[in-house]
Amino acid sequence: MKVIVPEIQINAIEELPVFQHTSFDFETADERIIGFLNEFSRKIIREASFKQAPAFIALGFWLRKSNLRSMVSDRIQLIAQGPFTAQPLGTIFHLCPSNVDTMFFYSLTLALLGGNKNIIRVSSRMDDPLVFRLFELLNELLSTETHQIFRNYINIVTYERNDAQNKAFSERADARVIWGGDATIDQFKQYKTKKRVKDLYFADRVSYSLINTTAEQTDTAMAQLVKDLFNDVYTFDQMGCSSPHCLFFVGTEENNTTYRNYIYKNLSAMAQEVYERDLSSMASFKFNKATDDLIDDAVSSLVRDNNYLVLSKVETHDIPHSCGMGYLYYTSLNTLDAIVPYLNEKTQTLGHWGFSEKELTALNAVCPPHSVDRIVPVGKALEFDHIWDGYDIFGELIKYRSVRSK
Amino acid sequence: MSSENNQKLITAFSTALEIDASQVIDDLKYQSIPEWDSMSHMFLISELEEVFEVEIETDDVIDLSSVGKAKEILTKYDVSF
């Protein structure tokens, strides 16, 4: 096991600062925590090597104290009203995925704001030099006198797949935040934990986008739609749990077809220009998936002029999982509520474009309660919300104490 | 006071967008020059918050679409120009 943050070497996990340091020093959303994170935000935004890295700038922007405060303000107000106080849950173990390089810091931030101590296991397969730069910046900040206390609150570790380590952390954690899907969840449910452990599980999810083809749109709006779809679909090779796998065109058949063709033409052209990926893989993945879908009667026809984008007309409510890299299912809906049969407990994000507030309220009302955790504009599918998969992560990671004088 | 804030604003814009101070005029609009794109916009907001010691709300982040608009928004946060 390697400790990345802070830069120390240990022989046993008990030597990690989070275990060595026994007191808890912060109140919920403590000004010192917000100040520390805001300073980190400044460091990230000013860092020259992140200039061309939107994911890192977005993290830096998200860590601004104004944003941190607005995320926790509702909860803090509630606490202020009493009659209860809030305490940290304790030591939180975070297991983070390797596909989204900055994910671990979002998870960490929301737990840290509650005053918790954190062990973050990042994937040993992370290889982006920018992530290592982020660790460096964090270590720099932790070595300043003002912020060195946080060395006891942020321990980032990495190790190869290792049951013993997972068990050891699971036994000691007061809460576990398990990103990483169904298989990982099954694995972690087998470990012995504290009786009162609180687990937040982020299971395999799937996301879709809804496009209203009824309203008249300007060329600028259409061009922006293509850009926004591009960001949602091609970022993380369409493999994030918020990446859309299916486009629903909502309107008349005629309008839907016009939109479909417009999107195919312009989105594939944009991908050709800016999506830099091995072409042969892109071609093979999609070809294999398309033939499978055709044979299984999951899709009936394809829109495909090139291998940057395939639109497959889906013929089942049980939409298959895309192979990624720009393979999208699509279908035509006459009304917005026709989406309902496609929604189930696996559905996470619905992107929307071209709908009124009223239509979106109606959409929210028809979504079955166990399905759909986010309804956000197209282009924002991958933007991290502090409420994720239905959890208010910050709120979940604090403990309440009733205090009544009479 | 007001001219001092004006100077601070110009410096913040030219630092964040990496443009010459002379380019920072009230009419300068978001995405009207390549230097002011969605990425540098985030840097700009962060810079304004730092310089004027304010915390800008999300709605205002989106609203802040020109130098003139920036002054208007900052006025709401008790910064006078």
Add this chain to the structure above:
Amino acid sequence: MTFENYIEAEQFSFDKTEKDTLFLSLLNDLHKHHLGNSEEYQKISAGFFQEDERIASMADTPFVPVSIFKNRLMKSIPEEDIYKVLTSSGTTSSVPSRIVLDKATAALQTFALSKIMNHVLGKNRLPMLIVDSKSILKNRKTFSARGAGILGLSVFGKQHLYLLDDEFKLIKSALQEFAKKHNGQPILIFGFTFMVWQYLAEAELDFELDLSNAILIHSGGWKKLEAMAVDNDTFKTKLKNKFGIAKENIYNFYGMVEQVGSVFLENSDGYLHCPNFSEVIIRNPKDFSVQPHGEEGLIQVISLLPKSYPGHSILTEDIGVVMGEDDASNGWKGKYFKILGRAKKAEIRGCSDTFNN
């Protein structure tokens, strides 16, 4: 021309005009047969390629992904006509391909191989040296493409000698005896490319081995040798200098269990050559359009022989480039190409990528 007449014709004798007419006409028969007998093929042809019963030109031939034979049992014959199912096991981690043969197609497979081999070996079976260990055939678990290749080729030789023992050590005494008997005589040598390099070309012998009349056939790809900076020319030169094997008697070959009849043998210019009953098309990965000669892309292989299963047109995951057509220096007609390697599989990671996989 009937199918029988076409495949009986002398190898490497048909040029582009004949391929575009005779070959295409027979290919259309096959396409129609599979459309009517394989639902899977029909769906791919209609759904992905919008092709109907008649293919207008070779470039319009629908293809199936090579991986489909791993995922599904593809067949164009009734259950009761299945004579055997070929499997390629490859490595233990990968799922094997399964190829359904009826008696007729199985016979064609043998026929095709001998047709091509006889073209370079002549009709007589030669004493044969196999650069491998016999143990590779014994163990069913490790029985692989290598084992299948050895078995397939060994019918063209006699008095087989396996050069390596169970520990993959050169059996010097046996080789010395073989040399005594056959030095300077016509013999057949077969092995996987990297095995031939490692165990024959690099062998330290304290006796004379004269292979000046030997014919060497090797297969398996250059990946391992490329890593050692050994290319085809280095390979041939070393064997020539060390044992006197004539460069023109060294043949690389490329084929795959998934397509009966596709045996591409190296021509005198060092490129892999399409036999009469096979064709290659290089597809641009950008949009699957046909690449002009000289441009690289994914290799599509087409063969007239697979009738029992829809494997007559397959998109491989190999990258290659057509180097020319009908103008090979040894007079062989047909297209010739070279393989540049395997398409790299981009590693794409999902949110579920933490520990598993």
